[in-house]
Amino acid sequence: MLHIDRCVCTDCTFEELKELAAKKNLDFRALSRASGCGMGCGLCTPYIKVMLATGETVFTEMLTEADVAREVRNAKSNSQRTPESAT
Numbered sequence: 001m002l003h004i005d006r007c008v009c010t011d012c013t014f015e016e017l018k019e020l021a022a023k024k025n026l027d028f029r030a031l032s033r034a035s036g037c038g039m040g041c042g043l044c045t046p047y048i049k050v051m052l053a054t055g056e057t058v059f060t061e062m063l064t065e066a067d068v069a070r071e072v073r074n075a076k077s078n079s080q081r082t083p084e085s086a087t
């Protein structure tokens with residue numbers, strides 16, 4: 001089983017990146033500039049984008065840009081639900 005939890009080019013975990021993004025209120029571009037993540041091979045880019053949308057920091061499958069669009073859309077949809085409509 002895959003266990004994808006970091007940018008291997010910088011050895012930054014998604015958990016560390018999540019904390020940095022939250023602490024400094026960074027979007028993907030700003031987080032990338034601040035950490036260097038996504039600026040090497042770029043393979044971590046879809047994972048970081050999904051992490052920023054969902055809070056997820058460990059992935060067990062490969063993600064594509066299509067997956068990113070779907071996950072971001074789902075996260076936005078879920079955040080707009082009221083507690084009553086989520087049940």
Ligand code: FES
Nearest residue numbers: 007009040041044
């Ligand atoms: S894995 Fe993040 S830039 Fe290569």
